[in-house]
Amino acid sequence: MSKEAANKEVFLRMTKRDSISKRKAWAIRGIAVVLSLILCALIIVALTNDNPFQVYLGIIDGAVGRKRRFWVTVRETMVLLIIAVGLTPAFKMRFWNIGAEGQILMGGTATAAMMIYFGNAMPNWLLLLVIFIVSSLAGMLWGLLPAVFKAYYNTNETLFTLMLNYVAMQIVTFCIVFWENPAGSNTVGIINGATRKGWFRNIFGQQYVLNVIIVLIMTLAVYLYMKHSKQGYEIAVVGESQNTAKYAGINVKKVIIRTMMISGGICGLAGSIIVSGASHTISTSTAGGRGFTAIIVAWMSKFNPVAMLLVSAFLVFMQQGSIQIASQYGLNENASDIITGILLFFLIGCEFFINYKVEFRKSKKEVQ
Known part of the structure; x- marks a missing residue:
């Protein structure tokens, strides 16, 4: 030079x-x-x-300082993790699913409906099984709508899924009014508080162990599905290039619809974990912004489940600790x-x- x-x-x-x-x-x-x-x-x-060290000790105490706080941190980590896992198949296919919030709300609404109408009609284990199935189906439906329009009409999935979040919020509001008809309320009271039908039962004396088991099973299942199945391979190919996928004989429309149903179904299941396994109520804020935070978790982790767990745990740890010091x-x-x-x-x-x-x-x- x-x-x-x-x-x-x-x-x-x-x-x-x-x-x-x-x-x-x-x-x-x-x-x-x-x-x-x-x-x-x-x-x-x-x-x-x-002293900043005292403040950070307060954060640690707020996140894991007591048994109750520790399990709340674990619970919130699991919820954030399963939503990030649910977004992974769609994102890997380069289908930008920004509608996790709506899919969570639909799954949570379906869960609340099952608890209200069938709480006394079947044993708790069967009710929980029905809740898992119905909430997943509700999330699948909310994922199916933008997938069909994307596959056949090439609509913008980002705007479509984002707008469906607000539609889901209105559906939740309608259901709240229909179930309780409260004046100006945006939440249903504790569902089945006396009988606890549809609630997750304690395992080993801990309230949120079942949450952990379900989320870790789903995380492993999605990892194996994405890494070691033919459909996972098709998702990766479609994500790299739709033209290449078509040349290889892959039905791109079918892959888009199937993958978004899986993504929406997992996010719908997350709604049941929130409602049935934690809050035992439904409101327009049930998702609580987790659907957007999970996008960051999935993207930062490069769709690696272990990394997702670490990132989710870190974010929830700091968030729970920050709530404590804000109060302190x-x-x-x-x-x-x-x-x-x-x-x-x-x-x-x-x-x-x-x-x-x-x-x-x-x-x-x-x-x-």
């Missing part, structure tokens, strides 16, 4: 990486986590005037959302440095 060209070259530029090792990629993510925690500490100190220091209830937002900002931003690298202008000696 000539001296004139070197002088004209910018001092710093970003270039796309050809490849990066997993160890280096996770090291970058680790640095992002550390930087986010430092920034969170500075903000917390500014708000509380307390008398902060605004949105303080925990601010901390979670900072974490997500750094975790998402670090992906840029995984895909791109910083190059500095070479020195004059190197040019000569």
Whole structure:
């Protein structure tokens, strides 16, 4: 390179990486986590005037400091994990399913209906089995609608699935009014509070063990389905190139519809885990934004189930801990959302440095 060209070259530029090792990629993510925690500490100190180490001890205490808090953190981690797992098949196919919130609500509404109308008609084990099936079918239906339109009319699945979230919220509102007719209420009271029909039963003396078992089974099943089945291979091929898939004799329309039904069905099952296994009620906020957070979890984890578990656990840990310190220091209830937002900002931003690298202008000696 000539001296004139070197002088004209910018001092710093970003270039796309050809490849990066997993160890280096996770090291970058680790640095992002550390930087986010430092920034969170500075903000917390500014708000509380307390030692940041004491604040982080408060976060740990809020997330796992007591038995009840520990199991709540586990419960929320499992819910976030199963939603991320449900989104994985669709995202792997490059079908951008932004409708997990609606699919969760439909599964949760179906669960509430089964608990209300059949709570006294069958034994609890059979009722739970029916709940799992019906909630999955409700989620499948909510995934089928955008899939059919995408497959046959090439509609924009992002907008379609996003708009269905709001339709689902209106359906939930209608059901709440129909079931209880409360004035201005957006939630049904505790369902079957006296009989606990349709509730998950304690296993080994713990309330949320069944939640963990169901989610881990589904996570393993989706992993095996995606990695070791013909249909999983077809999903990967369609995701890479629909033209290549057609050339290989794959029915792309069938794959799109089938995959979105699976994705919606798993998210619908997540709705039953929330309603039947945790809240025992249904409201327009049952999904609680988890459907959008799970998108970040699935994307950041590169659809790796183990990574999804770790990312879900970390996000829920910080969120539950942040709720505790917000209460402890008398902060605004949105303080925990601010901390979670900072974490997500750094975790998402670090992906840029995984895909791109910083190059500095070479020195004059190197040019000569």
